[in-house]
Amino acid sequence: xxxxxxxxxxxxILAIDEEEPRKYWNVLDAVGSSVKAVKLGWxxxxxxxSDGVKSLINGHDDKYFIMDAKMADVNxxxxxxxxxxxxxxxxxxxxxxxxxxxxxxxxxMDVFVLISMTQGPTLYDASLERAMDYTKAIDRRGIVVPGNxxxxxxxxxEQFPSDVIISPGIGAQGGSIGCxxxxxxxxxxxxxxxxxxxxxxxxxxxxxxxxAESQC
Ligand code: O7M
Numbered sequence: 001x002x003x004x005x006x007x008x009x010x011x012x013i014l015a016i017d018e019e020e021p022r023k024y025w026n027v028l029d030a031v032g033s034s035v036k037a038v039k040l041g042w043x044x045x046x047x048x049x050s051d052g053v054k055s056l057i058n059g060h061d062d063k064y065f066i067m068d069a070k071m072a073d074v075n076x077x078x079x080x081x082x083x084x085x086x087x088x089x090x091x092x093x094x095x096x097x098x099x100x101x102x103x104x105x106x107x108x109m110d111v112f113v114l115i116s117m118t119q120g121p122t123l124y125d126a127s128l129e130r131a132m133d134y135t136k137a138i139d140r141r142g143i144v145v146p147g148n149x150x151x152x153x154x155x156x157x158e159q160f161p162s163d164v165i166i167s168p169g170i171g172a173q174g175g176s177i178g179c180x181x182x183x184x185x186x187x188x189x190x191x192x193x194x195x196x197x198x199x200x201x202x203x204x205x206x207x208x209x210x211x212a213e214s215q216c
Contacts, residue, residue: 067092079106118147
């Protein structure tokens with residue numbers, strides 16, 4: 001799937017970082033077609049195994065799947081990882097920006113570059129401008145910037161006018177999706193506020209409403 005097909009139509013990327021394999025299926029069954037994009041990471045690979053992740057993706061072919069690999073290795077390893085993840089059915093993959101363009105994976109799928117984190121301080125906070133410069137030189141579809149730091153989203157949008165901006169840290173980490181969208185995010189990445197909710201569908205609808213209102 002192409003992320004441009006859902007950009008602007010849906011604002012929530014569902015992150016699932018659960019221990020129990022069945023919970024991945026349960027939450028996706030619960031939200032159904034209202035979720036258009038899903039972010040999985042190392043917890044999914046550890047909990048479901050790579051074959052389990054492949055089945056999960058195959059069983060939900062109406063959705064865009066991003067692997068949050070947070071890649072930070074050298075180029076030939078990142079290339080192997082990206083090719084394996086593409087083989088599992090992922091449409092996009094996330095890398096750390098600090099490793100720079102020479103270590104970025106080839107564009108076997110969409111690449112999203114992380115340039116700042118929701119929790120810190122990290123080295124990114126001291127070097128945001130440099131992280132942005134490194135990122136501009138990377139062949140990418142978009143960037144990851146913290147949804148709980150609206151000023152950083154605004155700076156990133158100024159510097160990356162056409163990138164797909166995806167922003168974690170919504171809800172459980174204090175960020176507001178309406179505020180993130182207002183400052184330039186295309187999508188909020190939301191985990192616990194949906195998958196730990198007693199009513200995931202209602203939580204999702206509320207988040208989509210807040211995103212559409214685009215207020216702080
Ligand atoms: O909504 P939560 O807090 O339950 O989950 C947040 C998700 O966003 C979880 O999957 C984290 O791995 C991810 N995330 C952060 O929380 N902080 C970051 O700085 C970056 C990410 C992320 O998605 O990086 C790609």
